[in-house]
Amino acid sequence: FNNRLVGLSFLDPERLSPHRKQGRVVLEWRYAEDTGLTRIIPASRVWTVPGFTLDGKNGVSVVQYGSAVFGQATAAEKAAGRAFGNGALQNLYYTIKDWLTQDKRDGFRENVMGLLEQGKTPLLEGGIDVKTLGISPKDAQLLESRAWSVQEICRWFRVPPWMVGHTEKSTSWGSGVEQQMIAFLVFTLSPWLRRIEQAITKDLLTPA
Numbered sequence: 705f706n707n708r709l710v711g712l713s714f715l716d717p718e719r720l721s722p723h724r725k726q727g728r729v730v731l732e733w734r735y736a737e738d739t740g741l742t743r744i745i746p747a748s749r750v751w752t753v754p755g756f757t758l759d760g761k762n763g764v765s766v767v768q769y770g771s772a773v774f775g776q777a778t779a780a781e782k783a784a785g786r787a788f789g790n791g792a793l794q795n796l797y798y799t800i801k802d803w804l805t806q807d808k809r810d811g812f813r814e815n816v817m818g819l820l821e822q823g824k825t826p827l828l829e830g831g832i833d834v835k836t837l838g839i840s841p842k843d844a845q846l847l848e849s850r851a852w853s854v855q856e857i858c859r860w861f862r863v864p865p866w867m868v869g870h871t872e873k874s875t876s877w878g879s880g881v882e883q884q885m886i887a888f889l890v891f892t893l894s895p896w897l898r899r900i901e902q903a904i905t906k907d908l909l910t911p912a
Contacts, residue, residue, distance in 0.1 A: 709908055712751065720750075753903045770860040777853035799833045862892040 719736040733745045755763035767774065804812065812832075854870045864884045865871070 715750070722747075751903070751907050753900050755899075766860055770857070773853070773856045773860065777857060781853075862888075864888055 715735055721734050722730045723732045723734060724730055730747045732747055733750045735743045735745055737743055757763050798812075800812075854868065855865055858865045858868060858870070864887075866881065866884065867888070
């Protein structure tokens with residue numbers, strides 16, 4: 705309306721691709737609609753907020769550059785899920801007063817050990833007792849890798865771990881949180897907010 709901005713519509717970046725002239729200037733954008741058709745949009749009608757770039761044209765994707773870390777975090781999560789599901793974190797030993805025949809040993813493994821490893825409660829007879837040795841070093845390392853993954857992902861997005869509920873190595877009380885929040889606002893949010901404000905002033909507002 706008289707070249708006056710009245711609103712913005714969000715376009716999925718995954719469906720948006722630029723058409724450039726000599727690899728530099730974007731002439732138009734091509735957007736894949738839900739119907740499967742491609743809409744041609746002039747560059748003057750698409751507003752973008754530039755991010756950090758290595759070539760001066762394309763923004764750097766945090767997810768793409770951190771894919772190795774995110775992949776390791778996903779793998780560790782799946783491994784931990786299988787470990788808990790199979791009862792691998794239960795390091796148990798059993799004491800029995802009498803010597804067992806081979807048939808009784810097979811029956812014990814099937815009926816007692818199987819139930820315990822599945823997290824169920826068996827009926828212990830004949831002086832059978834069960835005790836735990838604690839968590840194995842391998843399982844402890846698995847849990848440590850999950851905590852490390854949380855810290856690494858927070859580092860990529862520059863978010864303090866306590867903001868995602870990871871308070872293992874940091875305080876969650878008093879002035880410690882206040883100072884970390886100030887640092888988050890100054891070093892993480894402010895650069896992005898300033899970049900968005902400058903892009904709005906440059907591309908969306910009239911001189912008036």
